[in-house]
Amino acid sequence: MFQENTQKIVYDEDKTIIGAVKRMFPEVAHSFCVFHQLKNVSKRYYEEFNSIEEIPDNDMVVYNEICQLIHSDMVISAVVYVQEIREFDSNLEFSEASHKAISYVEEIFKKNVSFLKKVFTPEMDNTMEQIFSLIYDIADKARSFKTDSVLTNFCYNLFTYFNKRCFSTGKWKEFSPFMRVRFQYGSG
Numbered sequence: 659m660f661q662e663n664t665q666k667i668v669y670d671e672d673k674t675i676i677g678a679v680k681r682m683f684p685e686v687a688h689s690f691c692v693f694h695q696l697k698n699v700s701k702r703y704y705e706e707f708n709s710i711e712e713i714p715d716n717d718m719v720v721y722n723e724i725c726q727l728i729h730s731d732m733v734i735s736a737v738v739y740v741q742e743i744r745e746f747d748s749n750l751e752f753s754e755a756s757h758k759a760i761s762y763v764e765e766i767f768k769k770n771v772s773f774l775k776k777v778f779t780p781e782m783d784n785t786m787e788q789i790f791s792l793i794y795d796i797a798d799k800a801r802s803f804k805t806d807s808v809l810t811n812f813c814y815n816l817f818t819y820f821n822k823r824c825f826s827t828g829k830w831k832e833f834s835p836f837m838r839v840r841f842q843y844g845s846g
Contacts, residue, residue: 665686665687666686666687666688666689666781667679667683667686667687667688667689668689668690668691668781676688680776687779688776688777688778688779689778689779689780689781690770690773690778690779690780690781691781691782692728692729692770692780692781692782693782695728695766695770696725696728696782698762699721699724699725699728699759699762699763702755702758702759702762703717703721703755703756703759705755706753706754706755707753707755713753713755714753716746716750716751716752716756717752717753717755717756719746719750720743720746720747720750720752720756720759720760721756721759723739723742723743723746724739724743724759724760724763726739727739727740727743727763727766727767727770728763728766728770728780729780729782730770730774730780731774731779731780732774733771733774733775736767736770736771736774737771740763740764740767743760743763747760796816824837
């Protein structure tokens, strides 16, 4: 639910939602989430290298330029970064990871520039995206458990831990998720 004191709205790339919200709330700052863009770039490197320390120097240079491009908050700086990346690509020797990342960033560049032209800004601190990504990563890693009972115990402990914690802000401050459900729907 939109609140009057909202200062910024952060979008994924859904054009329908962006258009509707921008028309309804033109006075609010509008941003686009770059969390997944940065994660996708890093993923391409981690598929080839085990850690950031293993990435060769030439690849680190282009990796840093790609991250700067994604964080760009002005069209002109995004254009400068993409030109530098293209020049590096034609003059330096890169790993397969960098070639994949450069290919990916060519697509991202076009999308991000279109957002920047609409006076949107890149936003990295999208807490909900980070939480969902963390949950996905945990679930993905949980597949490595050797037995169903270990996985079941892990999931139960995780579920119990998070549901005993209380909300720290908002209407449900001081309530745990369990208490909120019981209050709204009765005990069950």
